[in-house]
Amino acid sequence: QTGLSCTLKTGDRVTFGVFESKFRVEYEPLVVCSSCLDVSGKTVLNQAILQLGGLTANNWTEECTHLVMSAVKVTIKTICALICGRPIIKPEYFSEFLKAVESKKQPPDIESFYPPIDEPAIGSKSVDLSGRHERKQIFKGKTFVFLNAKQHKKLSSAVAFGGGEARLMAED
DSSP: OTTOOOOOOTTOEEEETTTTEEEEOOOOOOEEEEOSOOHHHHHHHHHHHHHTTOEEESSOOTTOOEEEOSSBOOOHHHHHHHHTTOOEEOTHHHHHHHHHHHTTOOOOOGGGGOOOBOOTTTTTOOOOOSOOGGGGGTTTTOEEEESSHHHHHHHHHHHHHTTOEEEEOOOO
């Protein structure tokens, strides 16, 4: 019917248009984690994510959908995002996404928002920051033995995300 509004949920099927096009509603969560952003950058990002109906996370989890950085540095969050097959993008992406939603336009191309690499050890080599799912198996069949609890606590999640096993070497 014309002019009626109704709330849709995942799995609902909708038919509309002259040709009775059929669509199925799918909810895709937006859970954004940031790394190396200053306070004002985080504030702007958090506001955009909130307006888009998403969540921001302080620490990387498997639920995270994007990692936001102004420039890519090697942090545990960077490693986890790459291993989990999630894109690493500049904060401006979500401001542009929000503008697109508000003006009923197509969302921006994520590829245009990959941040520059700011890591002397990597140099200017081309690094693929897109979400590559094959990375989820990068540590499959491998066991990492950590020599101290601090390293184990900090890095074991990345090992687990990549299908590996992390162990802490016993004190004795």
